[in-house]
Amino acid sequence: MRPDAALKTAAASLLSAAPPAKAVKDGAEWFSREKRGAFLLGLRKDERLERRHEPLWRCLMTLSKPVDPEPRAIGSLTPGAAPARPGKVGVMLVNLGTPDGTDFKPMWRYLREFLSDPRVIELNKAIWYPILYGLVLTSRPKKSGANYARIWNRDRNESPLRTYTRSQAEKLAEALRDMPGIVVDWAMRYGNPSTSSVVNRLLAQGCDRILTFPLYPQYSATTTATANDQLFRALMKIRNAPAVRTVPPYYDEPVYIEALASSIEKHLAGLDFTPEVVVASYHGIPKPYSDKGDPYQAHCLETTRLLRARLGWDEKKLITTFQSRFGAQEWLQPYTDVTVEKLGREGVKSIAIVNPGFSVDCIETLDEIGREVAETFHHAGGQKFSHIPCLNDSDEGMAVIEAMVRRELSGWV
Numbered sequence: 001m002r003p004d005a006a007l008k009t010a011a012a013s014l015l016s017a018a019p020p021a022k023a024v025k026d027g028a029e030w031f032s033r034e035k036r037g038a039f040l041l042g043l044r045k046d047e048r049l050e051r052r053h054e055p056l057w058r059c060l061m062t063l064s065k066p067v068d069p070e071p072r073a074i075g076s077l078t079p080g081a082a083p084a085r086p087g088k089v090g091v092m093l094v095n096l097g098t099p100d101g102t103d104f105k106p107m108w109r110y111l112r113e114f115l116s117d118p119r120v121i122e123l124n125k126a127i128w129y130p131i132l133y134g135l136v137l138t139s140r141p142k143k144s145g146a147n148y149a150r151i152w153n154r155d156r157n158e159s160p161l162r163t164y165t166r167s168q169a170e171k172l173a174e175a176l177r178d179m180p181g182i183v184v185d186w187a188m189r190y191g192n193p194s195t196s197s198v199v200n201r202l203l204a205q206g207c208d209r210i211l212t213f214p215l216y217p218q219y220s221a222t223t224t225a226t227a228n229d230q231l232f233r234a235l236m237k238i239r240n241a242p243a244v245r246t247v248p249p250y251y252d253e254p255v256y257i258e259a260l261a262s263s264i265e266k267h268l269a270g271l272d273f274t275p276e277v278v279v280a281s282y283h284g285i286p287k288p289y290s291d292k293g294d295p296y297q298a299h300c301l302e303t304t305r306l307l308r309a310r311l312g313w314d315e316k317k318l319i320t321t322f323q324s325r326f327g328a329q330e331w332l333q334p335y336t337d338v339t340v341e342k343l344g345r346e347g348v349k350s351i352a353i354v355n356p357g358f359s360v361d362c363i364e365t366l367d368e369i370g371r372e373v374a375e376t377f378h379h380a381g382g383q384k385f386s387h388i389p390c391l392n393d394s395d396e397g398m399a400v401i402e403a404m405v406r407r408e409l410s411g412w413v
Helices: 005-016 021-031 037-046 048-054 054-063 105-117 126-151 162-173 195-202 221-236 254-270 287-291 294-310 334-344 365-377 393-410
Strands: 086-098 182-191 209-214 242-244 277-283 320-323 350-354 383-390
Touching: 005 162, 005 277, 048 242, 086 105, 086 162, 086 221, 105 126, 105 182, 105 195, 126 334, 162 182, 162 365, 162 393, 182 195, 195 209, 195 221, 195 334, 209 221, 209 393, 221 242, 254 294, 254 350, 254 393, 277 365, 287 294, 320 334, 320 365, 334 350, 334 365, 350 365, 365 383
Parallel strands: 086 182, 086 209, 209 242, 277 320, 277 350, 350 383
Antiparallel strands: none
8 A cells, every 4th residue: 555545544434433444554564654744734724623633643643663463561560569460250140148046046136237228228227226136136036036036048058048148149150151250149138148248259259340230120129239338348348449330220120020020931831820919019118218219119000010910910910019018107109018917808819929129038938928827818818829939040030140240241252
């Protein structure tokens, strides 16, 4: 290529949004010789070009030889320094948490951490702490411990939430074996393994980037936000902190809706009855939180709407309720227990309950729904009741987790 042609081609390419690599190289070869200075002088004289393309001539000033196809270090390394190399990418699944045991002490420790979180209880500490330490933590650990004991995984001596979350991490690691440099681990917002301990474990394995996945389909400040808070608290103590990403809410993701619908259909197909009503029961939050802008309720309602559309059901067949309230203030309504009791008294004889907001079965699904709400329905006149398991580590559930992780790793691997 003639020098003047190379100049025109390179200049036109560099002034465009996406210059072809060959044009840049041809131009660089020509600029690396004697005419670079003359061109830059002419470019600087054109004030319009200078204003629009100042980065161009500054870049050209640094070109002393053709562009290398591969970047490489310039000069010698500082003694004791290591060449910069990309590290591994950590994927951290984060769930709510679980006590280490069902006795009073481990329950007390877990409830204290959980109920001391200002994202969960927004009352002023001067008001809340006397109630927490004077009333709640003196009586609730024993009652909660008895509830956990009914669902406890005796083989592993742990709660189902911990069992399922570990299994999810193990299966995800296996599914991502085609992606080199990925390290998968799991953590709890409250209890063990703590978020900080898992972050340090990932760093020790050479991870310089971490994708954190709060396992909550619907966003709430009481769940997703506090999980991210805890991650950044851990990072505040690390001098050479990793880059981080967080998986966004997935309440309306097609893969999630399809997984839920498929799990519902599969479960109902195995029953000896067809439920008259299916209840989509989500964990509740205090109504004032929603009034202040928490999008959780809207996310839940949208999940139910999409489920109805996918299953071909109307608003009477699949309804939305909210569970797990405590305290005196109003929570999101309609309440699950009140609704189920009303259905029984109105003559509904068979129902099934699904928990779309829980990624794995836990105390709120297995005991609160599977035992307490079932008893409420039967006492109100209902006859047949079934709890539809959460996605857990099923093929459908793992398809959701894998799809979200692969998407959010884009650009890192």
